[in-house]
Amino acid sequence: MQGDLRIVGDVAAAFCDVVADAWESRTGEVFTIALSGGETARRCYEALARHADTPVDWSEVRVVWGDERCVPLDHEDSNHRLAQESLLRSVGPVAEIHPMQCDVADAYDRLIAGIDVDVIHLGLGPDAHTASLFPESPALDAPADRFVVPNEDPLGNNPIPRLTFTRAAIAAGRTVVVTVEGASKREALDRVRSGEDVPAARIDRPGVVWLTDPAAAGS
Numbered sequence: 001m002q003g004d005l006r007i008v009g010d011v012a013a014a015f016c017d018v019v020a021d022a023w024e025s026r027t028g029e030v031f032t033i034a035l036s037g038g039e040t041a042r043r044c045y046e047a048l049a050r051h052a053d054t055p056v057d058w059s060e061v062r063v064v065w066g067d068e069r070c071v072p073l074d075h076e077d078s079n080h081r082l083a084q085e086s087l088l089r090s091v092g093p094v095a096e097i098h099p100m101q102c103d104v105a106d107a108y109d110r111l112i113a114g115i116d117v118d119v120i121h122l123g124l125g126p127d128a129h130t131a132s133l134f135p136e137s138p139a140l141d142a143p144a145d146r147f148v149v150p151n152e153d154p155l156g157n158n159p160i161p162r163l164t165f166t167r168a169a170i171a172a173g174r175t176v177v178v179t180v181e182g183a184s185k186r187e188a189l190d191r192v193r194s195g196e197d198v199p200a201a202r203i204d205r206p207g208v209v210w211l212t213d214p215a216a217a218g219s
């Protein structure tokens, strides 16, 4: 397991601090954040929206997604909708917003390949997937020059087709932060920590930050 495992009482608050630190150390005119899906992410974004005192000037932020379900943007399973509900409608206008849509996978790949992503936010699934890199899925072995690819879950645990960042995209993030909450994630996190070859263990980014609560960390 690469990176820095931080066991914290409030994962969402710790996530806000990681974003604030990344903002303070930004080097470009536009600050790019790649959002995740899932309920842990929702709690993180609601906290970000509440922290009006965060240093982030959202009018200078480019919003992209690290993965998305192949559904309409207003669908209840859409990560775009999740971000709109939990964060984007609260922080006012942003510099750029780039929804992920499955019919333009190549264009999204080129978008991400051409920018620096300041923060990549990832979650951890109970099957130890991250983004939409599912166990035994083809996207795990995407070519090194691909940053976004279509993917599906061959084991059927996540039935909706997806678009996802690849390992190369994740490795290129300036800050990569994984948020993990709850006892339901303990087995998956244990598998990552034990060095088992699960998708989340393939996050190839030395400085990756793991924010986890005691329940998931088993402490």
Ligand code: 6PG
Residues within 6 Å of the ligand: 036, 037, 038, 039, 040, 041, 067, 068, 069, 079, 122, 123, 124, 125, 126, 129, 130, 131, 132
């Ligand atoms: C998705 C997410 C996925 C998620 C994890 C954790 O689109 O489903 O990107 O990788 O982050 O499955 O989700 P929960 O926080 O809901 O457990």
